[in-house]
Amino acid sequence: MKHLILASKSPRRKELLTQLGVAHKAVPAEKEERIEAGMSPEEAVRTLAQQKAEEVAARFPDALVLGADTVVAINGTILGKPRDRAEAASMLRTLSGHTHTVYTGVAIAENGQMDVFVSGAAVTFYQLDEADISWYTATGEPDDKAGAYGIQGLGAVLVEKIEGDYSAVVGLPAAKVFRALKKRGYV
Numbered sequence: 001m002k003h004l005i006l007a008s009k010s011p012r013r014k015e016l017l018t019q020l021g022v023a024h025k026a027v028p029a030e031k032e033e034r035i036e037a038g039m040s041p042e043e044a045v046r047t048l049a050q051q052k053a054e055e056v057a058a059r060f061p062d063a064l065v066l067g068a069d070t071v072v073a074i075n076g077t078i079l080g081k082p083r084d085r086a087e088a089a090s091m092l093r094t095l096s097g098h099t100h101t102v103y104t105g106v107a108i109a110e111n112g113q114m115d116v117f118v119s120g121a122a123v124t125f126y127q128l129d130e131a132d133i134s135w136y137t138a139t140g141e142p143d144d145k146a147g148a149y150g151i152q153g154l155g156a157v158l159v160e161k162i163e164g165d166y167s168a169v170v171g172l173p174a175a176k177v178f179r180a181l182k183k184r185g186y187v
């Protein structure tokens with residue numbers, strides 16, 4: 001069987017894949033991926049996941065390569081990872097008291113073929129005041145996360161309700177990935 005490579009530097013994705021009992025190696029894509037203007041969030045995560053898988057697959061043509069990307073979407077705006085804590089605070093203000101959607105795209109490259117799918121969830125935040133926002137940004141947890149929060153960490157206290165695929169919010173849709181890998185004989 002081919003080696004499985006996770007085209008990611010994300011510790012969450014590695015952990016989720018490890019939880020599935022799937023042996024793999026992580027090799028992050030090196031290029032800075034880009035969202036083009038006018039793309040829907042679903043298109044954006046599909047494209048970005050594909051870019052990551054393609055780049056790593058070019059280096060390891062004999063492996064099965066899995067890339068993923070996560071964004072938060074609210075009122076037609078796509079939120080990626082915050083550039084700094086001020087932007088993290090501004091993202092949290094946008095999410096406060098509202099429902100947003102989190103999308104994770106997954107691309108699996110094998111034998112020059114690409115299988116791409118998207119999973120997601122609707123997440124409703126409690127109303128946050130400035131004290132909540134400065135407390136949470138000061139923890140540093142938002143720094144490397146799309147939408148400036150991590151539902152699996154302290155960010156859990158911001159969330160009133162979630163409907164959909166929880167693991168897609170964390171960064172890798174476990175059930176869909178498991179099924180895709182099972183189909184290919186990896187589990």
Ligand SMILES: Cc1cn([C@H]2C[C@H](O)[C@@H](COP(=O)(O)OP(=O)(O)OP(=O)(O)O)O2)c(=O)[nH]c1=O
Binds near residue numbers: 052081170
């Ligand atoms: C909304 C949300 C995002 N996130 C994370 C998942 C992703 O790691 C990150 C989104 O950034 P991505 O650009 O999808 O991924 P990455 O740069 O961290 O890793 P790589 O490109 O190497 O695979 O936000 C959480 O951990 N919890 C959450 O609740």
